[in-house]
Amino acid sequence: MSFSIQTNVSSMVAQENLRVNNLFQARTIQRLTSGYRINSAGDDAAGLAVANKFRSDVAELSQGVRNANDAVSQLQIMDGGLSNISQLLDRARTLATQSASDSFTGDRSALDGEFQNVLTEINRQAQSIGMTAGGDFAKSLGIFIGGGRTDSSSTTKNVNGTVTVNLSSSLADSTSLGLSSNGVQGVVVTAGSANLSSAITAAGTDAIFRFRGAGFNTTVNFATNFDATHIKNETDLVNAVNSAISTAAQSDANFAAANIRASVDSASGKLTFTSAGAFSVSDAGAGTGAAEVLLGDTAPHNAALASVALAAAAVTTNKDVLTISYRDSSGTLQQHSLDLTTVNAGSANAIRDAINGDTTFTGYGIFAVNNAGTITIMKKDGGAFEVATNLTGAGAAGGFTDGVYGSSSTPLGNSAAVDITTSAKALSTITALQTAVTNLSRIQATVGRAENQLSYATNLAQSQISNFSAAQSQIRDADVAAEAANLTKAQVLQQASMAAMAQANSAPQAVLALLRG
Structure with missing residues (x-):
C-alpha cells in the first residue's frame, strides 16, 4: 500500500457520503414538514401522474355535489310551491262544490x-317557481355531478356524469292542470260531420287511434280492440276507448304520464281527448277519416288548426308566401313569413319540412304535420295564431284557410277559463278539478322523484370523493412514522460522516513521520 499526499481518497469518499446523507436528511425533513411523499415530479413521476388524476376527480366531484345540492334546494322550493297550489285546488274545489248544490241560494x-x-294565484305561484310554459325550470335539466369516467389509450372522458331531470311536462299553471274551457283541453276529433259513436258502430270494426306527444316524444300505435257492434251508447264508447288507452299505457311509461283520457261532448256527441300537456292524435280506423289535429288547445272547437289540401299547382309562383302571426312569451305580437316558391310543387312533405325547418316558427312552438296530403299547422302550447296566405292555385277547396286559430271569440293569445257561475258549470268544474288534482299529483311525484334521484347521485359522489381521496393519499402522502425514523437515521449518518471525514483529512499527516530524522 502506497502513501500519497496529493490525493486523499478516503477524504473524497467521506465527502461524497456526507453529501448523500445531507440530501437524504433534507428530503426527509421536506416530507415531514409538507406531509407529502411526492413533492416534485422527480420524487415519483408515475405516482404523481396517477395522484393528480384522483385529485382532479375529487375537485370535480366536490363541485358536482354542490351542483346537486343547489338543484335539490331548487326542487324543494318547487315542491313547497306545489304544496301551496294543492291547497289552492282544495279551496277551488270547496267553492265549486258549494256552487254546484241546488240548495245554495x-x-x-x-x-x-x-x-x-x-x-290567478295558482298561475302566479306556478310562474314564481318556474313551472309554466317557458319557465326557467319547465324543461329537461342536466345537473352535472361528474364521477363517470372511462380511460382510453390516451385520454380520459366523462361518461354518465350528468343527471337529467325532465320537468318539460310538469307545468303547474291552471291551464296546464286542465282548468280551462271547463276542463276540455283540446279540439274535437270527429268523423266528418257525423256523431263519432254512430260512425264507429256503423264501421263494424276496430277503431285505431295514433297518439303523438310533444312532451314525451313517443309514438304509440294501438288498436282499441273492442267490437264496435256492441257499442250501444256514448258511455260504452268512452269506457272502451279509455280501457284501450290504459292497456297501451301499461307498456309505455311516457304515454302513461301524459294521462290522456277520452270523453264525449254531451251537446255534439263528439269524442274528445284531454291531457295535461299538448299532444296530437289521428284516427286510422275504417270509416272514421278524421284528420290529425293538435290537442292541448284551450278553445272548444277546431282552434289552433289550419289545413291545406295540397294540389299540384298550389305552390307555383313567387307570390306563394305563408304568414303566421302569434304572441311570444312576453305577449308581444310577432309576425313571420315563409317563402314557399322554392318548395317542390304539390309535395305535402316538402311543405311540411319547409315549415318545420324554419327556426323562427319552431322556436315559438309552431309546426306542421302531413296527414294524407293535408298539411296541418299547429302551436304546441295551444295558443292562438293567425294564418295569412298568398298562394296561387289555391281555391276554396285547396288552400290555407286565412284567419285566427286557437281562440273562438277571445283576443289573440287569450283562453277561456272555467267558472262556477251556475250549478251546471260548477259540476263540470268539479270534474276539471279532479283532473287537476291528478295532474298536480303527477307533477309532485316527478319533482319528488327528481329529489330522490339527485340524493342517490350525491351519495355516490360522496363515496367516490372518499375513495379517490384515499387513493390519492395512499400514493402521495408521507408515512410520518417511517419518515421520523428516517430523520433519526439521517442525523446519525450525518454525524458519523463528519467524524469520519475529519479522520480522513488528518490521515496524510502520518507521512510526515517518515521525514523526521
Whole structure:
C-alpha cells in the first residue's frame, strides 16, 4: 500500500457520503414538514401522474355535489310551491262544490269571484317557481355531478356524469292542470260531420287511434280492440276507448304520464281527448277519416288548426308566401313569413319540412304535420295564431284557410277559463278539478322523484370523493412514522460522516513521520 499526499481518497469518499446523507436528511425533513411523499415530479413521476388524476376527480366531484345540492334546494322550493297550489285546488274545489248544490241560494258570482282569484294565484305561484310554459325550470335539466369516467389509450372522458331531470311536462299553471274551457283541453276529433259513436258502430270494426306527444316524444300505435257492434251508447264508447288507452299505457311509461283520457261532448256527441300537456292524435280506423289535429288547445272547437289540401299547382309562383302571426312569451305580437316558391310543387312533405325547418316558427312552438296530403299547422302550447296566405292555385277547396286559430271569440293569445257561475258549470268544474288534482299529483311525484334521484347521485359522489381521496393519499402522502425514523437515521449518518471525514483529512499527516530524522 502506497502513501500519497496529493490525493486523499478516503477524504473524497467521506465527502461524497456526507453529501448523500445531507440530501437524504433534507428530503426527509421536506416530507415531514409538507406531509407529502411526492413533492416534485422527480420524487415519483408515475405516482404523481396517477395522484393528480384522483385529485382532479375529487375537485370535480366536490363541485358536482354542490351542483346537486343547489338543484335539490331548487326542487324543494318547487315542491313547497306545489304544496301551496294543492291547497289552492282544495279551496277551488270547496267553492265549486258549494256552487254546484241546488240548495245554495246565495250569490254564485261572489263564489266565482273568489274562485277566479284562486286560479290567478295558482298561475302566479306556478310562474314564481318556474313551472309554466317557458319557465326557467319547465324543461329537461342536466345537473352535472361528474364521477363517470372511462380511460382510453390516451385520454380520459366523462361518461354518465350528468343527471337529467325532465320537468318539460310538469307545468303547474291552471291551464296546464286542465282548468280551462271547463276542463276540455283540446279540439274535437270527429268523423266528418257525423256523431263519432254512430260512425264507429256503423264501421263494424276496430277503431285505431295514433297518439303523438310533444312532451314525451313517443309514438304509440294501438288498436282499441273492442267490437264496435256492441257499442250501444256514448258511455260504452268512452269506457272502451279509455280501457284501450290504459292497456297501451301499461307498456309505455311516457304515454302513461301524459294521462290522456277520452270523453264525449254531451251537446255534439263528439269524442274528445284531454291531457295535461299538448299532444296530437289521428284516427286510422275504417270509416272514421278524421284528420290529425293538435290537442292541448284551450278553445272548444277546431282552434289552433289550419289545413291545406295540397294540389299540384298550389305552390307555383313567387307570390306563394305563408304568414303566421302569434304572441311570444312576453305577449308581444310577432309576425313571420315563409317563402314557399322554392318548395317542390304539390309535395305535402316538402311543405311540411319547409315549415318545420324554419327556426323562427319552431322556436315559438309552431309546426306542421302531413296527414294524407293535408298539411296541418299547429302551436304546441295551444295558443292562438293567425294564418295569412298568398298562394296561387289555391281555391276554396285547396288552400290555407286565412284567419285566427286557437281562440273562438277571445283576443289573440287569450283562453277561456272555467267558472262556477251556475250549478251546471260548477259540476263540470268539479270534474276539471279532479283532473287537476291528478295532474298536480303527477307533477309532485316527478319533482319528488327528481329529489330522490339527485340524493342517490350525491351519495355516490360522496363515496367516490372518499375513495379517490384515499387513493390519492395512499400514493402521495408521507408515512410520518417511517419518515421520523428516517430523520433519526439521517442525523446519525450525518454525524458519523463528519467524524469520519475529519479522520480522513488528518490521515496524510502520518507521512510526515517518515521525514523526521
